[in-house]
Amino acid sequence: MQFVFEKIFVPNNHTFISRQMPLASNRKIHSHKNFEINYITSGKGRRIIGDNVSEFEKGDLVLLGSDLPHCWDLQDYDGNEPPISIVTHFSENIFNSDFFKIPELKQVELLIKEANSGIRFKVKDNKEIHQTLLEMVNANGLEYYIKLLKIFNFLIKIKDREKLSNPTNKLADFTKNIDKINKVYEYVFLNIQEGINLDEASAVLNMAPSSFCRFFKKKTGLTFMEYVKNVRLGIAAKLLAETDKQITEICYESGYNNLANFNLYFKAKMGKTPSKYRKNFRK
Structure with a gap:
């Protein structure tokens, strides 16, 4: 299967970027340095993350680590509701800053380390998470940063989560x-x-x-x-x-x-x- 490398465009004056994107744009297996939060607002199909292949549907929420191959393959699209996800990409270096070394953010730091395997958070179409991610699409400055921290606060409280992939199981030709x-x-x-x-x-x-x-x-x-x-x-x-x-x-x-x-x-x-x-x- 073909792999695609991606470079996510994040402006110099931003640490992260949130967008609503058609799921069709994620149909090729791809990888990028940035971490990713992906929330499905409509559509269903098959998700590939690393060596994990599983089903997804509306409300699916995952956190992906750096250089982790992934894609979303659509199924059963009836043409009525466009399959959409809200995608947030943030720098792989964001948590190296002194700000994230404070004790209050220790749980966030541990969560990010887990993301190397990909994490699925077992929530069912959470309206508060959906609304916060939607607001991030058009947020700016400090408001944007606060909303990202709010999302992490949601994520660390979700105990029902699934590790998706073996982080060491990457094709040599892909990584080298x-x-x-x-x-x-x-x-x-x-x-x-x-x-x-x-x-x-x-x-x-x-x-x-x-x-x-x-x-x-x-x-x-x-x-x-x-x-x-x-x-x-x-x-x-x-x-x-x-x-x-x-x-x-x-x-x-x-x-x-x-x-x-x-x-x-x-x-x-x-x-x-x-x-x-x-x-x-x-x-």
Whole structure:
């Protein structure tokens, strides 16, 4: 089965990011450095986390550690209620800060260590957790941080939980190339506005461009330029949802140099124009 490496875009002035996402975007097995809280608001199917394969449905709540392969595969979608999850990604280094070393957060620190295996919290469509996660999607600043701590307060109180995976059971071919792929990801994020150059990206791994392109496609399931386009789209969607910047400004900040092309590509991938996408977050 094919594995996909991901780099989650978290802006420099944020430690974590919360989004409502279609479950269809999680159908490939993927991994990322960030920790993840995933709450299913609609839909059901099969969940793969590490070496664990099990069923999920509305209300499913899991916490995933860094570099843990996972995906959600939809089943029985009748087309009426779009399958959606609320996903929070936060830095793998967040708990290395002095703030999280205080005694009051010891239980949170222990919970995060457990997350290396993936944890399913056995709650049944908890409305308070759902509402807090939903509020995090549009929260900012200190309010955002407080709500994340509130979620952790919920999680540490849930005693009925299930360890999902053996953290040591990772495919060698999957793990040995993580550092190489992450070097490419870092290059893309640092240069996305100024412009991405294939020769420069190849040089990051000391490869010829042709060899680099084969390597990247084999390890990620995407061509290098497909990945770059996805990054640009992710940045644009984030800026549209969370800022009041003009669409033209967002176009250039996310690496596009032509507004018409940006609008066409965004609509083709997201199903709506940038302006209509933004309206979803202004209701």
